[in-house]
Amino acid sequence: MATIIKSISFQNFYNYYGSFNDNTYLFKEGINIINADNNMGKSKFYNGILWILKSTVYDSDLKRMVSANSSFQKMASGKVINEETNFNMGVNITFLDCDSKYSVTKSVQFSKNGNSWNTNEKLDILQTIENRDIPVLDTFDKEKIIKKIIPTELINYALLQGESMEDLVDLSSHNGLSSTIETLAGIKNLIEICEISKELSQKTKKLSNEKEKEINSSNNRVEELVQESELLENRIDSTKTQIETYKTELSEAKKKKDNLEAILLNAQNREKFRGVQKTLQNEINHYKEKKNNKLKNINSMLFSEYSPWILMGLQDQIMLFDNRRQELTAAIATQKVIDNPIKLPEGSPDIPSLKRMIRMEFCEVCGRQAPRNSDPWNHIKLVMERPGDKEKSSKNDFGSFYSNIQTTIGAFSLSIPKIAQTILEYREKADELEDIIIQKEEEKENAKLEFLNAGGSETGSDNTDKQNISDYTLAEKDILKYDELIRKGELSLNQWRARLKQIDVEIKSISTNSEIEKYRQFKEIMASVEYILNNSRERIFDEILKSLEINANRKYGELTQGNLSAGGKLSFTKQADGTVQVSIKNVNDGELTGLGTGFQRMKQLSIIMAIISSKIGNKQFDYPFISDAPFSEFGDNFINNFFKIAPNVFSQSIILIKELYDPMSENYLNDLGIKILKKMENGVIPGTFYVNVIEEKADTTNLVTKNKCYKG
Amino acid sequence: MDGSQLRDLIGQKRPRYKEQYRTLIESISKKGDSSGKGDFSSFGAFYQTYMYAIVIGIKLDKQNFIQASEKTNDFFVFSQWSPTSIRDYILMMLLNKSEDFGFKLVELENAGTEAIEAFVIELIRQIEGYANAGFEYLQTKWDNENMKFRNPFVFVNFLEELS
Numbered sequence: 001m002a003t004i005i006k007s008i009s010f011q012n013f014y015n016y017y018g019s020f021n022d023n024t025y026l027f028k029e030g031i032n033i034i035n036a037d038n039n040m041g042k043s044k045f046y047n048g049i050l051w052i053l054k055s056t057v058y059d060s061d062l063k064r065m066v067s068a069n070s071s072f073q074k075m076a077s078g079k080v081i082n083e084e085t086n087f088n089m090g091v092n093i094t095f096l097d098c099d100s101k102y103s104v105t106k107s108v109q110f111s112k113n114g115n116s117w118n119t120n121e122k123l124d125i126l127q128t129i130e131n132r133d134i135p136v137l138d139t140f141d142k143e144k145i146i147k148k149i150i151p152t153e154l155i156n157y158a159l160l161q162g163e164s165m166e167d168l169v170d171l172s173s174h175n176g177l178s179s180t181i182e183t184l185a186g187i188k189n190l191i192e193i194c195e196i197s198k199e200l201s202q203k204t205k206k207l208s209n210e211k212e213k214e215i216n217s218s219n220n221r222v223e224e225l226v227q228e229s230e231l232l233e234n235r236i237d238s239t240k241t242q243i244e245t246y247k248t249e250l251s252e253a254k255k256k257k258d259n260l261e262a263i264l265l266n267a268q269n270r271e272k273f274r275g276v277q278k279t280l281q282n283e284i285n286h287y288k289e290k291k292n293n294k295l296k297n298i299n300s301m302l303f304s305e306y307s308p309w310i311l312m313g314l315q316d317q318i319m320l321f322d323n324r325r326q327e328l329t330a331a332i333a334t335q336k337v338i339d340n341p342i343k344l345p346e347g348s349p350d351i352p353s354l355k356r357m358i359r360m361e362f363c364e365v366c367g368r369q370a371p372r373n374s375d376p377w378n379h380i381k382l383v384m385e386r387p388g389d390k391e392k393s394s395k396n397d398f399g400s401f402y403s404n405i406q407t408t409i410g411a412f413s414l415s416i417p418k419i420a421q422t423i424l425e426y427r428e429k430a431d432e433l434e435d436i437i438i439q440k441e442e443e444k445e446n447a448k449l450e451f452l453n454a455g456g457s458e459t460g461s462d463n464t465d466k467q468n469i470s471d472y473t474l475a476e477k478d479i480l481k482y483d484e485l486i487r488k489g490e491l492s493l494n495q496w497r498a499r500l501k502q503i504d505v506e507i508k509s510i511s512t513n514s515e516i517e518k519y520r521q522f523k524e525i526m527a528s529v530e531y532i533l534n535n536s537r538e539r540i541f542d543e544i545l546k547s548l549e550i551n552a553n554r555k556y557g558e559l560t561q562g563n564l565s566a567g568g569k570l571s572f573t574k575q576a577d578g579t580v581q582v583s584i585k586n587v588n589d590g591e592l593t594g595l596g597t598g599f600q601r602m603k604q605l606s607i608i609m610a611i612i613s614s615k616i617g618n619k620q621f622d623y624p625f626i627s628d629a630p631f632s633e634f635g636d637n638f639i640n641n642f643f644k645i646a647p648n649v650f651s652q653s654i655i656l657i658k659e660l661y662d663p664m665s666e667n668y669l670n671d672l673g674i675k676i677l678k679k680m681e682n683g684v685i686p687g688t689f690y691v692n693v694i695e696e697k698a699d700t701t702n703l704v705t706k707n708k709c710y711k712g
Numbered sequence: 713m714d715g716s717q718l719r720d721l722i723g724q725k726r727p728r729y730k731e732q733y734r735t736l737i738e739s740i741s742k743k744g745d746s747s748g749k750g751d752f753s754s755f756g757a758f759y760q761t762y763m764y765a766i767v768i769g770i771k772l773d774k775q776n777f778i779q780a781s782e783k784t785n786d787f788f789v790f791s792q793w794s795p796t797s798i799r800d801y802i803l804m805m806l807l808n809k810s811e812d813f814g815f816k817l818v819e820l821e822n823a824g825t826e827a828i829e830a831f832v833i834e835l836i837r838q839i840e841g842y843a844n845a846g847f848e849y850l851q852t853k854w855d856n857e858n859m860k861f862r863n864p865f866v867f868v869n870f871l872e873e874l875s
Contacts, residue, residue, distance in 0.1 A: 295864035299755050302764065302867060305795050309868060310767050313875040317801070320808045324817060331818040396821050396828070401715030405807075408800040420875075423868055430864075 002622040002651040004029055009092040014044035015705035017077040020092055029652050030686030035660045040692040041705040042656040046628035048091035052106050072108050072119045085112035097148045101128035150623045157608050161628045194533045201526040208523040216511045229503045232496045243489040246482045253478035260472040269454035273447045280444040284437060291433040307415035315416040325402055354384035545572055552610035558645045559602050562637050602638060609649050625650040631659045636672050643685055680711045688712055713828055723791025725836045731783035733847040736854055737761055759793045765846030766802055771874040775841030776848050806838055813838050
């Protein structure tokens with residue numbers, strides 16, 4: 001029965017903030033899709049599996065695999081690091097294998113110590129037997145159980161990352177190919193027998209030679225020939241070893257040349273995207289400066305001369321002050337009237353004269369009677385009792401003080417009512433700048449990805465390309481050098497082998513002793529055994545290669561079915577150095593060039609499927625196939641075909657993909673995603689369908705990924 | 713006494729703030745730097761912070777008078793506060809309230825020098841009352857909602873909250 005992963009859970013692992021329960025994916029047989037946009041946890045998910053199986057993780061900053069225990073702090077959720085001083089980070093995989101259920105948990109306990117963190121890694125495994133969870137304590141047993149998920153020798157084919165697929169299916173590597181074929185054919189025993197037969201053959205040769213010398217001790221010629229034979233055997237052995245070394249070096253040089261070729265071919269793209277990145281960075285700097293200036297200016301706006309935001313909503317005060325001033329002016333005017341009555345003309349009667357006129361009841365001014373209490377009498381009395389003259393009506397005059405204030409603040413009566421609207425517009429402008437910066441950052445990130453996809457290096461300078469050209473020339477020279485050394489070595493081997501045959505013939509003609517004949521026969525039999533076994537090994541190797549070619553082409557045909565451009569035919573050619581070159585041929589058996597990265601990657605995927613099919617015959621693959629972003633260069637047709645044929649090859653696959661994602665759609669699915677989900681809901685494609693979402697916009701340190709299960 | 717003499721009299725006063733708000737004022741003011749750099753949003757000169765606090769106090773319609781026993785610090789002389797238009801606006805708002813603190817403008821016109829001195833002292837006391845009420849409000853925000861001060865719009869936000 002196949003191994004089936006039932007669930008994968010995360011606790012405070014990268015974006016997966018929170019408990020295991022918060023971050024659980026339940027899986028089934030068939031295809032399990034996790035659809036997520038960039039930065040939504042696909043590679044982090046994949047890293048969780050790598051940590052459990054290989055104790056490594058892919059460091060996206062360094063662009064290479066690193067040991068997990070050197071990267072714990074990066075693996076922990078940024079949010080939990082900011083919030084807690086003691087917490088656990090972990091990954092849990094539960095799986096079924098031959099009716100046994102296992103739960104594997106790798107975790108790290110974090111505790112803060114000053115400015116640094118103490119970490120303690122743990123591996124806990126539970127085996128469920130008759131509904132009881134029994135802890136597995138023995139380290140060796142734990143290792144064995146982890147290998148049940150995916151055996152070490154199959155990890156390269158069952159666990160792959162789209163971008164590094166080429167490295168995983170390493171048919172161009174001498175050792176890589178040998179180990180692949182050995183794994184596929186299960187010929188480890190045969191290889192061991194070959195080694196034993198070689199050893200036995202050498203021993204019988206030695207024995208035979210010693211007997212020749214012993215029996216023909218008086219014959220100098222035989223002794224000379226035996227000595228020459230021993231010398232040649234030694235030379236053959238050391239040359240064979242040397243040729244093996246040359247083959248490995250040749251294989252390395254070829255690999256280096258291929259890698260550099262790809263890098264150099266992309267130099268133009270690198271230059272383009274290097275420029276795009278620089279331009280975008282300049283634009284980002286410009287907008288950041290603009291935004292910073294705007295934000296820095298806010299507090300100046302509070303105290304602006306013409307429209308100070310600090311006075312927002314206080315415009316009524318101006319009217320109030322104006323009213324106060326008018327009231328004050330009116331009050332001062334009234335007081336003046338009271339304080340300054342009518343002044344009498346020059347020559348008017350003085351107070352004693354007026355007193356006399358009142359007493360005499362006679363007006364001396366007009367010469368008429370003025371009886372007591374009559375109108376003329378009362379008038380004379382009023383004039384007499386009028387208040388005395390004052391120098392001034394008030395002590396102070398603050399009019400200019402109030403007037404100056406009113407002049408200074410006068411313009412504000414028009415500007416203050418507009419402040420609220422000005423602030424709103426200011427905020428909108430700042431938000432607009434922030435949006436532009438985010439958009440430019442995204443564009444720059446995309447340009448960076450294109451740059452890296454074109455072989456660019458984050459740490460490398462512009463001089464890296466020059467170094468690559470020099471390395472490429474060196475690799476080409478190495479290839480020529482090792483080809484020549486191998487050719488010369490094999491030529492020598494052939495000459496020496498021919499000479500050995502001559503020596504054998506000559507010795508036989510000189511010495512005809514019947515006793516030595518037994519040893520000679522024994523030596524020849526062992527040499528034949530060695531030859532037959534090695535030949536078998538070669539034949540099996542060739543057969544497997546042929547089978548791989550047939551299988552890979554079948555899968556390649558299925559994967560490229562319906563594509564408008566013909567993808568050609570995969571051709572496996574064994575090279576002199578023992579490696580296999582896989583090329584794509586056109587209908588006339590010529591090399592098909594100019595195919596896009598999608599086709600190239602499909603070629604690799606076909607070979608992986610072929611390798612897996614070759615291993616398992618017509619059955620399904622017994623282990624989960626887990627892949628991160630394998631489709632980044634594929635079109636819809638390729639993706640559709642993959643989902644159609646994958647369930648026939650893999651009993652369970654877990655696919656982390658972004659090509660079904662649409663951030664603008666309500667359910668985050670594009671048309672292809674909706675189609676595939678429907679097929680899953682209708683049972684056409686078996687499995688589960690998850691979508692990762694980011695509920696709250698945040699920078700990478702506070703990013704929290706949640707999953708939505710569309711088909712469980 | 714004329715208007716310019718009254719202005720001079722007010723202008724030479726140094727309004728005070730309570731010592732308990734010194735740390736806050738230093739945190740949200742940057743002497744000689746009006747750029748608002750740093751982790752927290754901040755004003756330029758101290759007197760701008762003081763004017764902001766007065767406006768907050770007026771908007772709250774609340775005063776926090778300095779008690780005789782309280783430790784205080786003197787501020788920059790009133791005449792040197794700038795922008796002068798905002799300083800005068802604050803003065804105008806206080807004059808609008810003069811009857812509330814016992815002084816009719818018309819009576820000031822007839823008042824003697826001692827009475828005018830008393831008015832100016834009360835006017836400054838009123839300014840201090842509003843400013844320290846503003847600082848009290850900002851101190852509470854600083855203590856309880858400190859993260860808000862990382863927002864460049866923080867001081868605008870507070871004004872809007874009180875509008």
